[in-house]
Amino acid sequence: MKSLGSIRRDFAPWNDPNAKPYIQFDKVTKKFGDFTAVNNLSLTIFEREFFALLGASGCGKSTLLRMLAGFEEPTAGRILLDGQDLRGIPPYRRPVNMMFQSYALFPHMTVENNIAFGLKQDGMPKPEIAARVGEMLKLVKLEQFAKRKPHQLSGGQRQRVALARSVAKRPKVLLLDEPLGALDKKLREETQFELMDLQQSLGLTFVVVTHDQEEAMTMADRIAIIDKGEVMQVATPAEVYEAPGSRFVAGFVGNVNMFEGKIAHGEAGAASIDAGNGITIRTEHAGDAATGAAVAFAIRPEKIRISSTRPAGAVNAIEGEVYDIAYLGDMTVYHVRLDDGQVVRASTMNAARITEDPLSWNDRAWVSFRPDAGVVLTR
Amino acid sequence: MSNAAVTAATSSRATAADKSALARLGEAFVGRLVILIPYLWLVFFFLVPFVIVFKISLSQTAIAIPPYTPVLGFGDGLAGFFAQLNELSIDNYTWLTQDALYVNAYVTSVIVAAISTVLTLLVGYPIAYGMARAPAMLRPTLLMLVILPFWTSFLIRVYAWIGILKPEGLLNQLLLATGVVSQPLIILNTYTAIFIGIVYSYLPFMVLPLYSSLEKMDYSLIEAAKDLGCPPTSAFWKITFPLSLPGVIAGCLLVFIPAVGEFVIPDLLGGSQTLMIGKTLWNEFFANRDWPVSSAVAVILLLLLIVPIMLFQRAQARAQEQDK
Numbered sequence: 001m002k003s004l005g006s007i008r009r010d011f012a013p014w015n016d017p018n019a020k021p022y023i024q025f026d027k028v029t030k031k032f033g034d035f036t037a038v039n040n041l042s043l044t045i046f047e048r049e050f051f052a053l054l055g056a057s058g059c060g061k062s063t064l065l066r067m068l069a070g071f072e073e074p075t076a077g078r079i080l081l082d083g084q085d086l087r088g089i090p091p092y093r094r095p096v097n098m099m100f101q102s103y104a105l106f107p108h109m110t111v112e113n114n115i116a117f118g119l120k121q122d123g124m125p126k127p128e129i130a131a132r133v134g135e136m137l138k139l140v141k142l143e144q145f146a147k148r149k150p151h152q153l154s155g156g157q158r159q160r161v162a163l164a165r166s167v168a169k170r171p172k173v174l175l176l177d178e179p180l181g182a183l184d185k186k187l188r189e190e191t192q193f194e195l196m197d198l199q200q201s202l203g204l205t206f207v208v209v210t211h212d213q214e215e216a217m218t219m220a221d222r223i224a225i226i227d228k229g230e231v232m233q234v235a236t237p238a239e240v241y242e243a244p245g246s247r248f249v250a251g252f253v254g255n256v257n258m259f260e261g262k263i264a265h266g267e268a269g270a271a272s273i274d275a276g277n278g279i280t281i282r283t284e285h286a287g288d289a290a291t292g293a294a295v296a297f298a299i300r301p302e303k304i305r306i307s308s309t310r311p312a313g314a315v316n317a318i319e320g321e322v323y324d325i326a327y328l329g330d331m332t333v334y335h336v337r338l339d340d341g342q343v344v345r346a347s348t349m350n351a352a353r354i355t356e357d358p359l360s361w362n363d364r365a366w367v368s369f370r371p372d373a374g375v376v377l378t379r
Numbered sequence: 380m381s382n383a384a385v386t387a388a389t390s391s392r393a394t395a396a397d398k399s400a401l402a403r404l405g406e407a408f409v410g411r412l413v414i415l416i417p418y419l420w421l422v423f424f425f426l427v428p429f430v431i432v433f434k435i436s437l438s439q440t441a442i443a444i445p446p447y448t449p450v451l452g453f454g455d456g457l458a459g460f461f462a463q464l465n466e467l468s469i470d471n472y473t474w475l476t477q478d479a480l481y482v483n484a485y486v487t488s489v490i491v492a493a494i495s496t497v498l499t500l501l502v503g504y505p506i507a508y509g510m511a512r513a514p515a516m517l518r519p520t521l522l523m524l525v526i527l528p529f530w531t532s533f534l535i536r537v538y539a540w541i542g543i544l545k546p547e548g549l550l551n552q553l554l555l556a557t558g559v560v561s562q563p564l565i566i567l568n569t570y571t572a573i574f575i576g577i578v579y580s581y582l583p584f585m586v587l588p589l590y591s592s593l594e595k596m597d598y599s600l601i602e603a604a605k606d607l608g609c610p611p612t613s614a615f616w617k618i619t620f621p622l623s624l625p626g627v628i629a630g631c632l633l634v635f636i637p638a639v640g641e642f643v644i645p646d647l648l649g650g651s652q653t654l655m656i657g658k659t660l661w662n663e664f665f666a667n668r669d670w671p672v673s674s675a676v677a678v679i680l681l682l683l684l685i686v687p688i689m690l691f692q693r694a695q696a697r698a699q700e701q702d703k
Contacts, residue, residue, distance in 0.1 A: 090605070090610075091602070091605040091606050092605045092607075092609055092610050093608075097606055097607065098602075098606045100599050100603055102597060102599050104600050104602065104603035106603070106618060108621050108622060117607050117609075117617075118609075121608035121609050121613075122608055166606075
């Protein structure tokens with residue numbers, strides 16, 4: 001299998017054994033009473049990285065961010081920033097800034113004063129503050145709104161003010177807590193790219209918390225998938241999607257079809273899986289599973305072909321019945337019920353305006369996929 | 380109030396768009412009626428009594444029932460009514476400015492009320508802040524505790540303070556027993572006792588509006604301030620306090636206004652040495668039976684209180700208008 005690298009081809013410090021980690025969570029545990037929000041978690045983030053903490057709500061990702069900002073202290077373990085242990089350093093002395101989910105703009109101050117707030121705290125001379133504020137307003141394209149109060153702005157504009165305020169001090173690390181959560185879909189997509197550009201142009205380290213996998217996939221260099229206070233996988237978006245490390249990650253990121261079974265016959269780089277009910281799957285990706293091991297075979301819907309007859313020469317082809325079709329415009333999603341009752345999801349890009357092989361409800365159909373299309377999961 | 384009326388009217392109009400004309404008419408009537416009730420209340424229980432008091436303040440005292448003249452009436456026809464109106468004069472008001480007693484009483488009352496208000500704010504703010512930051516489960520209980528004293532008569536509570544503050548009272552006994560003082564402190568019958576009484580009695584009026592403005596404040600604002608390099612104390616003055624200003628102002632008005640005219644507390648705790656307008660008014664009315672002069676005192680007191688409040692509210696409304 002080809003390696004799955006980051007989108008920025010020249011940027012992969014995590015593959016460099018000599019790279020110095022910038023932020024380190026070292027066996028960090030955080031308990032709130034009886035509840036363990038973060039459980040013995042270790043994580044390394046590199047300078048200038050756009051790092052996403054992805055997980056469902058309540059998984060502990062926000063707690064990680066708040067510990068980095070200094071609003072919570074870890075119950076056990078250390079957090080290092082640029083080699084310095086952050087324990088005991090109050091939030092107002094940490095070289096990190098946070099963009100809050102609620103934006104937390106000061107309602108009694110103008111946009112200008114909101115952005116200048118942190119600079120004034122640092123005792124920066126007035127002309128410099130004015131210059132920096134002007135620069136920030138330009139950066140987020142809000143020059144003509146400088147004198148407005150937050151309640152006179154739209155949601156998208158408020159988001160920009162919050163962003164400008166949090167980067168105005170040029171922090172070593174910018175923490176973003178669900179930065180796009182309150183925006184509508186279109187604006188969110190635009191802003192994703194703007195955030196990436198901003199991170200590139202300022203050369204800052206971004207740590208973003210999100211529950212939106214698409215957001216994480218779009219923006220991040222690497223994603224850490226968090227569940228119940230533990231890291232499930234840290235990898236580039238492509239790796240997370242194409243080579244998930246566990247059933248949880250495969251199911252959490254994107255859609256997936258999962259076949260539970262046993263390795264019937266394994267050899268180097270190939271295996272056949274007995275998925276029960278006479279279904280045998282031949283795959284070129286067997287991981288480190290030994291013969292007889294219980295595994296899951298995971299395959300993404302877009303990697304499954306659907307046809308009314310068995311495709312000639314297909315290595316893996318299973319027959320079933322079309323029971324649901326969803327036409328989404330750019331693609332069509334088929335739900336095919338196999339003869340053993342399992343439902344397989346297959347999606348087809350609508351490359352042509354008129355489909356040449358129209359399938360309809362209750363038609364017999366074949367789902368087929370290449371031997372390198374799926375992954376074998378042991379965890 | 381007029382703003383609320385306008386919104387109520389618009390919303391009722393919007394929802395009634397597809398209803399029958401009759402139902403719409405009925406709804407409009409109910410809407411008007413709801414607005415009318417507070418107006419009627421104010422007219423009958425504020426405006427009418429005020430006009431009566433104002434009229435008495437323009438009359439002359441007389442040994443009669445009622446103890447002033449003229450008594451307006453139509454006994455002598457319309458001409459007689461106008462003749463009676465001509466007898467009214469502003470003599471009582473000129474009298475108030477000539478006697479230093481009244482001016483002193485007004486000034487002292489305003490000063491005492493102002494100091495008491497500041498003291499109440501200083502005591503009330505930490506209480507309200509603590510309540511607003513308390514765990515959500517505890518807040519209703521704390522709120523209840525603030526309101527609880529109202530369940531006992533105000534008069535009894537002020538009397539109780541005599542027992543605490545008098546030279547041989549509980550406070551002095553405690554201080555003497557612990558050796559903090561060797562001579563009993565003279566607190567009763569001084570302005571200090573009045574301050575204590577007012578702060579104690581009016582504390583809930585300060586705490587409740589403060590609490591409601593502090594409680595709805597988003598705590599993430601404080602975190603944002605800290606995140607931007609602001610230490611906690613500084614964050615309080617730059618964020619929390621400015622945002623709680625509406626509560627501070629409401630609380631101060633709620634304490635200051637009744638404190639200026641306060642009678643019971645200066646009378647019971649302040650003794651005869653202290654001079655406040657509420658006591659002066661009471662003396663004028665009950666001891667001297669001079670209804671016209673006491674009415675004039677009351678009218679001036681009202682103007683003294685209402686004019687600054689109205690000016691303040693207009694300034695605030697204008698500021699809000701500019702914000703939009």
